[in-house]
Amino acid sequence: MDVNELDNFEEVRNNLQMIEEMLNRMPLEHGGENDVFAVTAKDMDDLLSNVTPDMNGKDVVEKAKPILHTCHKVLELRRKENRLTPEQESLLEDIEKLD
Numbered sequence: 354m355d356v357n358e359l360d361n362f363e364e365v366r367n368n369l370q371m372i373e374e375m376l377n378r379m380p381l382e383h384g385g386e387n388d389v390f391a392v393t394a395k396d397m398d399d400l401l402s403n404v405t406p407d408m409n410g411k412d413v414v415e416k417a418k419p420i421l422h423t424c425h426k427v428l429e430l431r432r433k434e435n436r437l438t439p440e441q442e443s444l445l446e447d448i449e450k451l452d
Contacts, residue, residue: 365410366401368451369417373397375444376424389427396420414451421448 376394397420404413428445431437437445 361410362404362406362408362413365413365451366404368447369397369401369413372421372424372444372447372451373401375440375447378440379444389423393420393424417451421451424448425452 373394376390376397379390397417400417400420404416425445425448428437428441428448431441432445
């Protein structure tokens with residue numbers, strides 16, 4: 354989905370909430386709360402708690418880009434190492450849709 358098509362606040366927020374839920378379900382590999390998925394899930398939760406319906410979808414995606422970029426990099430690295438689970442593959446696809 355092209356960012357230009359994401360004018361609908363609810364659609365964007367729902368996509369980001371789904372990504373957050375997936376991040377929260379990721380197995381933690383490196384130190385519990387300091388794991389990259391735990392940190393980015395918390396960052397996403399903080400972001401989502403600060404978005405308001407008067408914002409448009411593009412603005413929300415722009416605010417989420419640093420978080421999505423971090424997740425994308427970690428997932429791409431895991432893909433290269435053949436350590437990507439099916440759920441992580443799905444998460445990567447969802448992130449790429451918003452990119």
